[in-house]
Amino acid sequence: MRVAVVGYGYWGPNLVRNFSAHPDFEVAAIVDANESVRQRASTEQRGIRVVADFEEIARDASIEVVAIATPVATHFSLASRALLAGKHVIVEKPMCASVAECQELTAIAHRANRVLMVDHTFLFTGAVQMIKQLAQRRELGDICYFDSMRVNLGLFQQDVNCLWDLAPHDLSIIDYLLEDEVVGIDASSYCHLNPGFPDMVYVTLHFARNTVAHLNLSWMSPVKVRRIAVGGTKQMLVWDDLDQDQKIRVYNSGIEYLPADQRNSMIPQYRIGDIYSPRLPKTEALAGVVDHFSRVIRGDENSILSPERGTKIVRILEMTQKILDGAPTAGRQVREPRS
Structure with missing residues (x-):
């Protein structure tokens, strides 16, 4: 072709x-x-x-x-x-x-x-594919939260603000891993250089199955950070995309409560277990995107980069932007219309 x-x-x-x-x-x-x-x-x-x-x-x-x-x-x-x-x-x-x-x-x-x-190239990174496998095998348990930090000094864009530049990465990853619907959004932003053009944005997404995701996005950081923490009821993990040796660390750790009829207080039991780093393939993510594109055109695979998914990401961006712009419907009461 x-x-x-x-x-x-x-x-x-x-x-x-x-x-x-x-x-x-x-x-x-x-x-x-x-x-x-x-x-x-x-x-x-x-x-x-x-x-x-x-x-x-x-x-x-x-x-x-x-x-x-x-x-x-x-x-x-x-x-x-x-x-x-x-x-x-x-x-x-x-x-x-x-x-x-x-x-x-x-x-x-x-x-x-x-x-x-x-x-959405990140879906074809070895790290995201590994996290997807861990989630599908239920090794993390129920996913409770995502906590993402995507910051750097720049690169300032002329056509989009910090939200529209950086958030699509995290939103596409979260949507791919969770397969859930956003039911509420909290957001705030700060404009240090251009009024009305945020260079720092904080977003909290609330999902139908009670997962919460927090995004820290910035063009104003003195250091580059690309890190996501995923908390599950069984295990937790941290993905540091800038770590070339151990991008993912899985922690066999968590918090447990005794049943209500067996406890005298709300003091939890802390479970601190082993840490391991799974081996990830070294293939380039964009090469995976191109191969997937070919297979979808040939009819061999269903697309995980479909326009319906793309629309869902833009809907979240659009709703968040309305909150940042001070729309009267801003806040947690905002609910995502279903496609």
Whole structure:
């Protein structure tokens, strides 16, 4: 399948490299409106056509797949034109700038009978796949909480705030692992550089099955941290994505109470057990995304990066943004409408 990669900024070169390495794909074109970026692409990707006008790609019947890595405000326009031209599409996160755009884009994909996927790359990391296996095998027990810290000094974005830039990673991971519905949201934000454009955001999500997830998101931290703690009734774990040797540590620890008729007080019993670090595969997550995309197009797998999942993430982002903007429905009483 011949592929056009649209956008050759930060993520575009990674897409070109991974699509080029897959036996089912051939990168035939790169599209970017910026002349200096096109010159760089021509130098780095010799033999691949580099163009400025997306319509040239949309009209090219030999292009079967379009991968979009452009600012979120352009996702709907580019993806819809590609789908209407009969091409399969994978688009970077977040899927679109609004739920309405997501829903319309999903409908276009269904009518065109084309595959539309959202590149939530973290779902194909060895760490997330391992946590999913632990959860499915019930080794963690019932998941009680997620506590995520995703902070760094920058990178400041011009088209989205800190929430829309960083939260999609955590939201996609939590949605994949929990398969549950958000029933309440608490959120607060702080704007240190640009008024009305948060660079620090704190979000707490309340789920139907009584799980809670807390997200600490920031472009203002002096150090880079990518860490998630997952607490279960049987075991707990910490995933430190920057630790190259032991990304996941599983703790056989917890808190237990005696039955009410056997205790004289509410003092819990603390269980402190062993710690182990499971071995994780070293494969690149984006290579897994590209392979999954191929299998979904061929009809061999159901998508875990579906537009319905992408819409769910944008719905949570949109609701949280309303809270940060001071909407009258803000607070824990907000309930997520079901798709």
